Amino acid sequence: MQIRKQHLVDTAYRLFNEHGYHATGIDRILAESGVSKATLYKHFRSKDDLVIAVLRQRHEQLIQAIGKAVEQARESGRSPGLAIFDVLDEWFRGDHFFGCNFINASAEYAEEGNAIHRLAAEHKAAMQDLIEHGLVEIPNRRQRQLMAKQFSLLVDGAIVRAHTRGDRDAAQLAKKLAAQMLCQR
Amino acid sequence: MQIRKQHLVDTAYRLFNEHGYHATGIDRILAESGVSKATLYKHFRSKDDLVIAVLRQRHEQLIQAIGKAVEQARESGRSPGLAIFDVLDEWFRGDHFFGCNFINASAEYAEEGNAIHRLAAEHKAAMQDLIEHGLVEIPNRRQRQLMAKQFSLLVDGAIVRAHTRGDRDAAQLAKKLAAQMLCQR
DNA sequence: CTTGACGTGAACAGATCTGTTCACTTAACC
DNA sequence: GGTTAAGTGAACAGATCTGTTCACGTCAAG
Numbered sequence A, B: 001m002q003i004r005k006q007h008l009v010d011t012a013y014r015l016f017n018e019h020g021y022h023a024t025g026i027d028r029i030l031a032e033s034g035v036s037k038a039t040l041y042k043h044f045r046s047k048d049d050l051v052i053a054v055l056r057q058r059h060e061q062l063i064q065a066i067g068k069a070v071e072q073a074r075e076s077g078r079s080p081g082l083a084i085f086d087v088l089d090e091w092f093r094g095d096h097f098f099g100c101n102f103i104n105a106s107a108e109y110a111e112e113g114n115a116i117h118r119l120a121a122e123h124k125a126a127m128q129d130l131i132e133h134g135l136v137e138i139p140n141r142r143q144r145q146l147m148a149k150q151f152s153l154l155v156d157g158a159i160v161r162a163h164t165r166g167d168r169d170a171a172q173l174a175k176k177l178a179a180q181m182l183c184q185r
Numbered sequence C: 001c002t003t004g005a006c007g008t009g010a011a012c013a014g015a016t017c018t019g020t021t022c023a024c025t026t027a028a029c030c
Numbered sequence D: 001g002g003t004t005a006a007g008t009g010a011a012c013a014g015a016t017c018t019g020t021t022c023a024c025g026t027c028a029a030g
Helices: A003-019 A026-033 A037-043 A047-075 A080-093 A101-108 A115-134 A141-165 A170-184 B003-019 B026-033 B037-043 B047-075 B080-093 B101-108 B115-134 B141-165 B170-184
Strands: none
Touching: A003 A026, A003 A037, A003 A047, A003 A101, A026 A037, A047 A080, A047 A101, A047 A115, A080 A115, A080 A141, A080 A170, A101 A115, A101 A141, A101 B101, A101 B141, A115 A141, A115 B141, A141 A170, A141 B101, A141 B115, A141 B141, A141 B170, A170 B141, A170 B170, B003 B026, B003 B037, B003 B047, B003 B101, B026 B037, B047 B080, B047 B101, B047 B115, B080 B115, B080 B141, B080 B170, B101 B115, B101 B141, B115 B141, B141 B170
């Protein structure tokens, strides 16, 4: 991707996180990225198009980060099914945590049919698949799918709790619950 | 409360739900409620003030509805701790479900110090207290508090799942998990 | 009958929003 | 040296945003 285009996406990503999607105007993204308006509209057809590009990039980042954590857990003998909660924990404690881009976008673009709303749904479905893939410890397929759904719900719950309430320990709370589910089975 | 003021809050509540907070302009609220702009600014100092009034009303509604459900569960011998998930289930299956106003507002007014963001945090804290109060089945106080935290996380996870993915069964998924937690203890 | 609370409608201010257009520059490449 | 792609800066359009102001209605209570 071209330098300017990438720069726009990165700046937009930061501003969307810090202030929300509608509250962040094109002009501010341009000012802070130092890119001209004509260039933006050469790369993106609309602001929504830029939002989608930001979300796509974030999606790739997350899939990669979680996939890697699962892999590392497996290699070091820790539970791969619980690895995602350690990723969350690190995320929540970082300086730049503003909740999940997809949950936030879903809230702002509330209509079910909206392209951005649908993108968020697809992301969450992909996350659930990734979680299911990490639950190698469970041999039974139906049981694994059910637990992946529940873990995915725990992940979203932890993110929302961390964001709305500023509870940095939300990941550990969810992890404890998830661990009990795994043991108990 | 005056008729006009109440009408404004009700209309704003509906539009904020359907389209989000920033995406809903004052003019639209006025047009659909049939109230004049001067009246709005007589009752509310700003749009944010109207948002806050909407959220306060919703807060009262929810506290009352859940309190009632817990009470009824207790009377009819069902588990009061799980009653909240039945409230969620009914909510998710209704025609007018657009996620949690507070989670959505928290996303749009992302800054931690923002008054609306803080209001959402307070609401979630109150919900957790209500949940804890419903967990009469658990005698140990520390254990009850921990489980209230976890149940609160499950509630938020279910709401987000239902909203972003359109999964109407999210409440049952969370309830199943919660029930296991209660049994296992 | 007057007062005061409540409300209307419309104009206005001033900012900000997304998106378009165009003449000009820069720099790499054949 | 000429071509081409990428970008700039600035003006512009037209809509929409929040918020203010003011002259004018309506109506119930004292």
